[in-house]
Amino acid sequence: MIDLLSDTVTLPTQEMRQAMFVAEVGDAGYDEDPTLNRLEALAAEMLGKEDAAFLSSGCQGNLAALLAHCPRGHEVIVGDRSDLYDFEAGSVSVVGGLVLHPVPTEADGRLSLDNLRSAIRDKSDYQCAPPGVIVLENPHCQRGGRVLPASYIKEVRELADEHGLPLHLDGARIFNAAIASTKPPAEIAEAFDSIMFSLSKGLAAPFGSMVCGPRPFIDRVKRYRKLLGGGLRQAGFMASAGIVALETMVDRLVEDHRRAKLLAEEIGDIPGIRLESPVIDTNMVFFRLERDGLSVPNFLVALSQRDVRMGTLREGVVRAVLHYLISDDDVDATANAIRSVLQAEPR
Template sequence: MYEGLHIVHRHHGAIDLRSDTVTLPSPAMREAMARAEVGDDVYGEDPTINRLEEMAAALLDKEAAVLVPSGTMGNLSALLAHCGRGDRVIMGDQCHIYWYEAGGASALGGMAYHPLPTAADGTVDLDLLREAASLGDDQHEAPSSLICLENTHNRCGGVVLPLDYLAEVAAIAQDAMLPVHLDGARIFNAAVALGVHVREITRHVDSVQICLSKGLAAPVGSLVLGRADFIARVRGMRKMLGGGMRQAGVIAAAGIVALEQMVDRLAEDHANARILALGLAEIPGLNIELGRVQTNIVRFELQIADLRVEEFLGRLRQRGVLMGGMGGRTIRAVTHYGISAADIEHVLGVVRECVE
């Protein structure tokens, strides 16, 4: 089942920890892509895409699913299907939709973002959420139409939203008669970390976007899932955004392998992230909150006053290790398919050399 899963990923010879988007498809994925049966997906005639969508819907316990080229398009298509122009979309002020998706819902959908303060654990205060969800009765207010969550939470370091928190948000949304959309780009990391089936997370939300090309290592693609009538609207929005694909079964074939073979191995990425975090915690000049290292993302602070982050990252790069800056003194490293425990030990040695 895991044949070919231990191919080391190198970016021009480097150990690349910038993101789990740098993964290369497994040999099984490449073989499946080469042999994929295809058809015209806009006509609904690509059998491999249809199989992937049906498989994902059953896995996440949703009525239907639609394949989209990217997570950003998936989230935007979902928001456009949920909301109209002038509607208020409630979200945390550190979420991916707010920071990294080019303001698409506002620019293209005319929606008003309502960002709420995000706590270090990725949650938003429930009282603030309840208050925001109730807005819209006054003619001066944009009507609240949607609540967005993110799990795992990227900017908070890959932290996992607790199931009881998801249940409380769902209750608030139900009282306000609002749907909940989950940016679940790394939802399988969350499920593995919690030790639950992924549907224990998705049961609390109306729609969800999942990414196949991060930890699951497919080369491209995301899925949006929800009620059948909602997914029909998402398909229309996908077409409007230019995401209607034709013989894209070659993409879906890798996605099928991702869902069948690459979920359980995420625990290996989490273990490697923990090894990395514990090692970084022992290096003078670095600061890390170990409690926030819950999945495959490791964030730490460079506290050497006369060493700039850019210089530190340059030193790493010269020694064959790639990490990313997150603003200020914060640096991020992400473990993923193709990164081994031996690679992590090598990285720790390089980091020690770069700060000494």
């Protein structure tokens, strides 16, 4: 099976298994797990922030970060096609009494300055939930893995500053953004008060995410980690895999990006396939079917019969995600399988 469903399906590398096997661990409940502490220091350093915390998932990372930023009753300004808004069960409202305020997501993943500006409610008006934080997503998953321009981020930072608002980055795949723009991740992170990134997607650690930011903020994140039940006892096993992920899996993301472009090129010419965007910034390819009578679900079934798995995030759009388990040959085989499906299906 060539599995392009998501980069979350990545399995840990042999080196990670080895690292877990010999990991030095302790009781993190008493702050005595040396490997956890090493991972948190490494992540903070790589992102150029004062401190970092290991959380169990991207959801938990974003949740703890937003709780740490916003008092009860404040608004989380976020894109309406963001993973945070769509796939995290509204947890900031449930857990923290925060109000989600979605703004339209542009085709390239930006939230327009105008839309952001009108989403910032008047904090002196008691009829309104006051603004609490602005959240960007980079790269933007539902917009095809597009990377936000540095100049745009700078403008949003200025807007946030005007209103005294913190700026959080859902940077689940921030290393993909960094590799794509040939910048160190710390340079992207600089404009943000806090960043969440995932260890278990392209980086292939078993699970977990890191939240990076100033020390007092990270202290609050760790308090919420405990409250959410995310304080892991002998956390060093996961941390050891995370360290391997950060040390060995970042630079090779460039391969995933190259293969995503390759796949886009190979399938872009197939009659009946229309790419959502000609621009492929990172490791994802989104496309639509333009064949009457061929639905996405039927297409996905036919594809899986040819040993290729893809998925769909929203109606009518197919997504293929590249990752370290996919080779150049797999890309060719995938293109062939798509051709085969389109030839086999009645026109």
